[in-house]
Every structure is written in structure tokens, then in C-alpha cells.
Amino acid sequence: MAAALVRQLRFALAGLLVLVRQAHSDAGCQIETTADDIVAGLDIRDKVAVVTGGDSGMGYEVALSLARGGATVCIGSHNETKGTAAAQKIIDKIPGAKVRSFSLDLGSFSSVRTFATQVRESTGGGIHMLINNAGIYDNEAKATADGFEVIFQVNYLGHFLLTELLLPALRQAKGRVVNVASEQEGVACRLAGFPDGCLHGFDYLPVPVIPKHNVTMADGFSMPATTYGIAKTMLIEHAAALALREDPSKVAAFAITPGYVNTSITIGDNVTRRCLTQPPPNPCPFTPQEGAAVSVYCAAAAAESLSGSYISRVLECSPQEPVHNGFTRAMLPELYSRSLQWVGLSEEEPSLFA
Incomplete structure (x- = not known):
């Protein structure tokens, strides 16, 4: 009940904030703003961007818009054929676009390391934008070859490792890290079938493989259990930890929620029910271009003072x-240290949390 009440209060506040922001021009984006609209006001012709999952959905729209603005774009795709086709599609739309696709399996630490090496070699310098966009939702009830629950590794650990490996290049270019999270962070524990407040310690981290079963949400709606919300919560905390560790003038980090966006990951979802949770006058679902606007905004336009924030598309690209x-x-330093251990890295520098 507590989670449901928090969610109701959040959306009531969101509706009020949207009305207030409509009368001002300081919001990061407007209700109808697209990723292309964000890019149109920027000069990113000398920038390098890495977009995981850039072969479809919002990731493709992010890659397309950044390429349209003149950035060099590296797409990470689990399906090499699909990734190559997406890169070519962008080039066909934008003659002269600088887009390449590389194979990336976020469920394999070895693949992440190979991808990071290929990207750094291909760009030959700094990386200005890292958009950790790719993700999976369905509970596959299995572990990866690295020994972690697959959704947790693909959505969180794989991106954590990639970010760490690319940090030197990000620092070199005064780069941005954008973690694409989800408002399912609000029901993460219940959605996994864990007790409310399950992340008060590390008993459920890393998450165990959970068998396929249904869980009943606070509103009585039954849905398949998944660790998706927990993995996305970790992306939010990861951005907050990066903001504490890194000088924001060298590396800024953001977590974002795009709202409910009509992409392949939402197939089979109850569209009417999900859209009712978004306060008017927000469109629901957002188009992929509209959803992608918040990623592009954080990657290329947001003030570095917002580093560590959770930026909401529903709140017109403003913090939530x-x-x-x-x-x-207080758990951020330990989460970071544990995550380094989980992905097979060591703490090479003194802690910067003090």
C-alpha cells in the first residue's frame, strides 16, 4: 500500500508540475518535443556517442537524432545483422552520417570488454556521450555464463562494466553517461516477489534467479514476476554514485525515465492501464522519438549541475x-565496490566518496 500511495502522490505532483512548467520556458523539453527537436538546437558535429541497443526502439531514435546532428555514433547491438542494418538505414536517411555498429552481448562480460575495446579503437579518442539504453524485460528464469541472473546482468551489470571500461575516454572528452531506467523502480521489490524495501541491504543483490510465476500488485493486478525494476533501480543508483565519484565538469551522469513509450519491449503490456498512470496532459504512449528526447537532452544539453539526478520525460525532462x-x-560506496567485484574489476583509485 505504501508503494501505491507514493506512486499516486508522485503522479498528482507530476500533473501539477506539468501545468506550472507549461507557463515557463525553463523545462528541459516540452510535452511534444522529439529527440530531433533537442538536437536541432545543438552543435554536436565533433562529438562521439555510444548507444547500446541503438538498433531499434528508442535507442535507434537516439542514434538517428545524434547522427542527424553530425555526431559520430557507435551502436551496440546484440544482433549483429540487425545492428548493421540499422546503421545502414541511418546512413541512407542521412547521407554522410558517421554510424557504425558493433556486436554487444550485455549478458557476457567478455563481449562487453570486446565491444569497449572496438569502440575505443574505432573512435581513436574521447567519448562524449554514453547512452546505456539496451535492456530486456521478460523473466527468463536463468543465469548467464558469468553466473548472474540474466535480467540483472543485461540491464545493470553489463552497463556498469561498459561504463567503467569507457570512463577514461569519457573523462578525456568531458563526457556524459545516461542510464535509461524505468518508473518500474517504484514497484521493483513487489514486481520481483520480494518484500517491500528489499534493497535496504544487500540480501537481494545480486538478485537470485527467480522461477516463472505471477505476482499480485498493490492494485490487485496480476503480472509475471521480473527483476527488471530492481535492475533499473540499480541504474539510478549507479548514476548517483558516478556523480559522487566523478568531477561533473569531466564526467556527468544521469538516470532517466522515458515514461511509457510504444516500443517492442512493451508488446503484450496493458496499454490502457499503463497510460492511466501518466498524468494529463502527457501523451500516452509517447512515440519513440518523443521518449528518446530525454536521453538526448541529458547526453548533450542538460546542465552538469544536474549530474546524479533522475530525469523524467513525463516531467518534461526535469528531475524526479x-x-x-x-x-x-550511504550504501552507494559499497554498491560501487561490490559491482566492481561482480564484473571482475578492482578498485584502482582511492575512494572519492569522502
């Missing part, structure tokens, strides 16, 4: 307080 599911700011 996430539901932490028991996780506290």
Missing part, C-alpha cells in the same frame, strides 16, 4: 525523486 526501495545514499 525515485523510489529507492530501501536503498540509501
Whole structure:
């Protein structure tokens, strides 16, 4: 009930904030703003961007818009054929576009390391934008070859490792990290079948493989259990931890929620029910171009002072307080250290959390 009440209050506040922002021009984007609209006001011709999952959905729209603005774009795709086709499609639309696709399996640490090496070699310098966009939703009830629950590794650990490997290139270019999260962070524990506040410690991290079964949400709606919300919560906390560790003038980090966007990952979802949770006058679902606007905004336009924030598309690319599911700011250093261990890295520098 507490999670449901928080969610109701969040959306009530969101509706009020939207009305207030409509009378001002300081919002990061407007209701109808697209990723192309964001790029149109920027000069990114000398920028390098890496977009995971850039072969479809919002990731493709992010890659397309950044390429349209003149950036060099590296797409990470689990399906090499699909990724190559997406890159060619962008080039066909934008003659002279600088887009390449590389194979990336976020469920394999070895593949992530190979991808990071290929990207750094191909760009030959700094990376200005890393958009950690790719993800999977369905509970496959299995572990990866690295020994982690597959959704947790693909959505969180794979992106954590990639970010760490690319940090030197990001620092070199005064880069941005954008973690694409989800408002399912608000029901993450219940959605996995875990107790409310399950992230108050590390008992459920890394998450175990959970068998396929249904869970009943606070509103009585039954849906398949998934660790998706927990993995997305970790992306939010990862951005907050990066903001504490890194000088924001060298590396800024953001987590974003695009709202409900009509992409392949939403197939089979209850569209009417999900859209009712978005306060008017927001369109629902957002188109992929509209959803992608918040990623492009954080990657190329947001003030570095917002580093560490959770930026909401529903709130017109403005900060939103996430539901932490028991996780506290004091846990950020330990989460970072544990995550380094989970992905096979060591703490090479003294802690910067002090």
C-alpha cells in the first residue's frame, strides 16, 4: 500500500508540475518535443556517442537524432545483422552520417570488454556521450555464463562494466553517461516477489534467479514476476554514485525515465492501464522519438549541475525523486565496490566518496 500511495502522490505532483512548467520556458523539453527537436538546437558535429541497443526502439531514435546532428555514433547491438542494418538505414536517411555498429552481448562480460575495446579503437579518442539504453524485460528464469541472473546482468551489470571500461575516454572528452531506467523502480521489490524495501541491504543483490510465476500488485493486478525494476533501480543508483565519484565538469551522469513509450519491449503490456498512470496532459504512449528526447537532452544539453539526478520525460525532462526501495545514499560506496567485484574489476583509485 505504501508503494501505491507514493506512486499516486508522485503522479498528482507530476500533473501539477506539468501545468506550472507549461507557463515557463525553463523545462528541459516540452510535452511534444522529439529527440530531433533537442538536437536541432545543438552543435554536436565533433562529438562521439555510444548507444547500446541503438538498433531499434528508442535507442535507434537516439542514434538517428545524434547522427542527424553530425555526431559520430557507435551502436551496440546484440544482433549483429540487425545492428548493421540499422546503421545502414541511418546512413541512407542521412547521407554522410558517421554510424557504425558493433556486436554487444550485455549478458557476457567478455563481449562487453570486446565491444569497449572496438569502440575505443574505432573512435581513436574521447567519448562524449554514453547512452546505456539496451535492456530486456521478460523473466527468463536463468543465469548467464558469468553466473548472474540474466535480467540483472543485461540491464545493470553489463552497463556498469561498459561504463567503467569507457570512463577514461569519457573523462578525456568531458563526457556524459545516461542510464535509461524505468518508473518500474517504484514497484521493483513487489514486481520481483520480494518484500517491500528489499534493497535496504544487500540480501537481494545480486538478485537470485527467480522461477516463472505471477505476482499480485498493490492494485490487485496480476503480472509475471521480473527483476527488471530492481535492475533499473540499480541504474539510478549507479548514476548517483558516478556523480559522487566523478568531477561533473569531466564526467556527468544521469538516470532517466522515458515514461511509457510504444516500443517492442512493451508488446503484450496493458496499454490502457499503463497510460492511466501518466498524468494529463502527457501523451500516452509517447512515440519513440518523443521518449528518446530525454536521453538526448541529458547526453548533450542538460546542465552538469544536474549530474546524479533522475530525469523524467513525463516531467518534461526535469528531475524526479525515485523510489529507492530501501536503498540509501550511504550504501552507494559499497554498491560501487561490490559491482566492481561482480564484473571482475578492482578498485584502482582511492575512494572519492569522502
